[in-house]
Amino acid sequence: MILRAILDAVFPAQCAACNMLGSALCGSCAPPFAAFTVAHPLLHVIATGWYEDALRSAVLALKDGRRDVAEALGARIAPAIAFGSLLVPVPTTRARLRTRGVDGVALVASTAACFSNATVLRTLEHCGGDMQRGRSRDERLAARDRFRARDALQGRACTLVDDVCTTGATLSDCALAIRRAGGTVTGAVVVAATKSPTPWE
Numbered sequence: 001m002i003l004r005a006i007l008d009a010v011f012p013a014q015c016a017a018c019n020m021l022g023s024a025l026c027g028s029c030a031p032p033f034a035a036f037t038v039a040h041p042l043l044h045v046i047a048t049g050w051y052e053d054a055l056r057s058a059v060l061a062l063k064d065g066r067r068d069v070a071e072a073l074g075a076r077i078a079p080a081i082a083f084g085s086l087l088v089p090v091p092t093t094r095a096r097l098r099t100r101g102v103d104g105v106a107l108v109a110s111t112a113a114c115f116s117n118a119t120v121l122r123t124l125e126h127c128g129g130d131m132q133r134g135r136s137r138d139e140r141l142a143a144r145d146r147f148r149a150r151d152a153l154q155g156r157a158c159t160l161v162d163d164v165c166t167t168g169a170t171l172s173d174c175a176l177a178i179r180r181a182g183g184t185v186t187g188a189v190v191v192a193a194t195k196s197p198t199p200w201e
C-alpha cells in the first residue's frame with residue numbers, strides 16, 4: 001500500500017479522455033453507467049457503454065497498457081458481474097503482451113473481481129499469432145479455433161470478460177474453447193460495444 005501511495009504521488013492517474021490528473025477516467029468524461037445487452041447469436045453479452053468518445057479513448061489507453069485505466073474500467077464493469085462469478089478474461093495477443101508488458105483485460109477482470117467477490121481464471125491462450133489484425137469482418141467471423149483453455153473446466157461456469165465487443169467473434173471463439181475444456185459459459189461482460197462492426201484497432 002505504501003508503494004502504491006508513492007506511485008500514485010509520482011505517477012498520478014490521468015483521465016484517458018481529457019488528460020486531467022486525478023482519475024483514469026474522470027467523472028466529466030465517463031459516460032453514465034448503463035449496462036445493456038449486446039446482440040450476439042450465442043451468448044448473453046453485457047456492455048457498460050458504447051465504444052465511442054471517452055469510453056473509446058479509455059479502451060485504447062487500456063490496449064496501450066495503462067494500469068490506472070484498467071482499474072477504472074474494472075470498477076466500471078463490476079456492477080454488471082454477478083456476485084461470486086468465475087471470470088475468464090479474453091487474453092491479449094502474445095505480440096501485444098510483449099510490447100505493452102501487461103494484459104489489460106486481465107487487469108480489468110482482476111479489479112472487477114475485487115468488487116464482485118469473483119475469481120479470475122486466466123486459462124485462455126491464443127493458439128496462433130496475431131490472427132485478427134488485418135482481417136476483414138467476414139474473415140474474422142469465419143475464423144475458429146483461435147483459443148484454447150489450459151485447464152480442465154468440468155463443472156465450472158465461466159463469465160467471459162473483454163474490453164470491446166465488435167463482431168462478437170472473439171467471444172464466440174473463447175466460449176468454444178471453454179466448452180471444449182468441459183466448462184460452461186454463462187455470458188460475457190465487456191467494457192464497450194461498437195454500434196456497428198468496425199475493423200479491429
Ligand SMILES: [Zn+2]
Pocket residue numbers: 015016017018019020025026027028029030
Ligand atoms: Zn476526463
